[in-house]
Amino acid sequence: MRRFISRIIKPWLALAATAAMVGATQQGCSKDASTAKAPEAAAAPEKREGGVRIVELSVTEKGYEPSPVSLKKGEPVKLVVTRKTDHTCATEVVMDGYGINTPLPLNQPVEITFTPKESGKLVYGCAMGKMISGVFMVD
Numbered sequence: 656m657r658r659f660i661s662r663i664i665k666p667w668l669a670l671a672a673t674a675a676m677v678g679a680t681q682q683g684c685s686k687d688a689s690t691a692k693a694p695e696a697a698a699a700p701e702k703r704e705g706g707v708r709i710v711e712l713s714v715t716e717k718g719y720e721p722s723p724v725s726l727k728k729g730e731p732v733k734l735v736v737t738r739k740t741d742h743t744c745a746t747e748v749v750m751d752g753y754g755i756n757t758p759l760p761l762n763q764p765v766e767i768t769f770t771p772k773e774s775g776k777l778v779y780g781c782a783m784g785k786m787i788s789g790v791f792m793v794d
């Protein structure tokens with residue numbers, strides 16, 4: 656009897672595990688994608704080129720990385736954004752107040768230049784109300 660039960664249960668467990676994995680990779684616009692991010696990513700060394708701060712960002716299944724990134728008010732920034740996944744809806748960078756709405760072709764670095772004009776939290780994200788988002792902390 657026991658053997659019979661495990662023969663029924665095992666394939667069922669395998670099916671459940673597969674379903675869980677599919678759910679994880681197709682998270683799309685779920686809030687978890689952005690809130691689950693660890694803040695440890697902020698510690699990357701700062702890069703500059705002729706007075707322009709260079710910030711490299713990736714779009715992965717966890718969202719925009721690294722985030723948050725610290726910027727300085729009035730210092731020009733060049734974002735170099737590479738989208739590395741096709742499994743989320745984060746296929747552009749939208750930043751309100753700066754007229755930025757830039758498509759991100761897969762695996763192609765895209766440069767976006769802007770100058771933070773106000774201190775505080777600057778949120779950017781996908782075109783659907785920034786359900787997937789990243790943050791700049793402007794000093």
Ligand SMILES: [Cu+2]
Binds near residue numbers: 745
């Ligand atoms: Cu979205």
